[in-house]
Amino acid sequence: EDQVTQSPEALRLQEGESSSLNCSYTVSGLRGLFWYRQDPGKGPEFLFTLYSAGEEKEKERLKATLTKKESFLHITAPKPEDSATYLCAVQASRGTGNQFYFGTGTSLTVIP
């Protein structure tokens, strides 16, 4: 069964305390793995796309990595404004198009 699992469901960090969020998947026909940030009441904001194992992408305090079965979103020295829900999704080829399979997200709270 195609599935994307994110852990932990919720994470509380002190400001400056680095950590990692996990996204594991059992989806065949992987085209790409996407990370998003979502603030309450808003649509997800695109962060990164990773395509192959070993690939890394960075943006400010965020770094995403990809292996064959999972991806990590590393947050270095987080600030309170990094508080949000982080979603990952796997894009897979299905028929004549592509489909996205989403995890349920990790809710991150950074305490000043």
Next chain:
Amino acid sequence: DVKVTQSSRYLVKRTGEKVFLECVQDMDHENMFWYRQDPGLGLRLIYFSYDVKMKEKGDIPEGYSVSREKKERFSLILESASTNQTSMYLCASTGRYEQYFGPGTRLTVT
């Protein structure tokens, strides 16, 4: 810098009404998607379209239909709104390397 727009941020409708949600993208993307997002259930795919006048059912198409007459516009239609369709509706547009979401429409059916 607006890429994907949705016709309403908040909408309140009565049971049995026909509801139209519109999504417009300005990136010339071929692939567009409609999701609903509910607490604890995450994002669930309703319908998607990979070209004008083409549509494919997602995981939860029952009670919904879609229309894509122009490349930039993808509409979601609730034929007869029910209370279990109260949700956040999100439209997305996908290019080769990225996927952008609209701001969402919070629909309440009373």
